[in-house]
Amino acid sequence: MSNSEPLHILDATVLSDWIDYNGHMNVGYYNVAFDKATDALFDHLGIGVDYVRETNKSFFTLETHVHYMGEVLEGAPLRYDVQLLDHDAKRIHAFFRMYHATEGFLSATSEQMCLHVDLGTRRSAEMPAEVQQAVARLAETQKDLAWPEQAGLGMRIRRKS
Template identity: 45%
Template sequence: MGFRFQQTVPFEWVDYNGHMNDAEYNRAFSQATDAFIDHIGLHGKARSEFAYTIFTLETHTCYLQEMKEGEAFEITSNVLDYDSKRIHLFLSMYNADGELVATLEEMLMGIDVNERRGTPFPEQIEEAIAGMYEQKHDLEKPKQAGRTIGIRRK
């Protein structure tokens, strides 16, 4: 059961360079992350029932190709790792031709909404995360995962 998020680039997301603005890539990835959270079973009703949510701790975006107004894209997910309260998630954005156009690597943490601190995932949510991890954990790590920013010197 793979996760997919689909969208097209609206006019409002296009900047003065005639392509999707960098902030809008992050908006799309944020919307996909919310859909991923729903996909693992932590939808609105479950968040209320468990008094539990997920916060984003860190992100790293790589912009690989331009996207223009009206172009369709799809975002897929890969759970690179997880523990009792964190998910190391990697999202890949593809254009309609199936070309990789951007990636987002992020660390998410499960939060008890009453205590406002990290706590273990509810059992059924952890089982869903484990299932998604098992689907892809043996795949090669994405090239953009774990990157750092810096100028290479010769």
């Protein structure tokens, strides 16, 4: 049975170091912030820093697409949700949403493709069966979620006809 909800993965706050000369969160720090959410997902799946230390295997991000939708200011509380879009024996395709936690608006999204890597060989490697099962369990709980509007989009200038 599916509960069909994105997984609430992290709460955070916009730090003063993340603010640029426009007075809002700098674009580069969105990637930092989404990286923290990715770490939280990996912790949830049992593939965080302890997994890396114990197995000498980790995940590398192959590609990421960030959409900026609503600015956040210093001190803003943030809420991150994640939806697994797809997975196979070596890859996890995830979609993160960053919300202003008290005002409720969607601030940004980050779509990521992560690859399981053997750090000894620096080459891709299949995830162990128990990791594949953990990923599959999370995917099963989200199987009925709609594909996110921002996922899978290419970048281009849209012109009026």
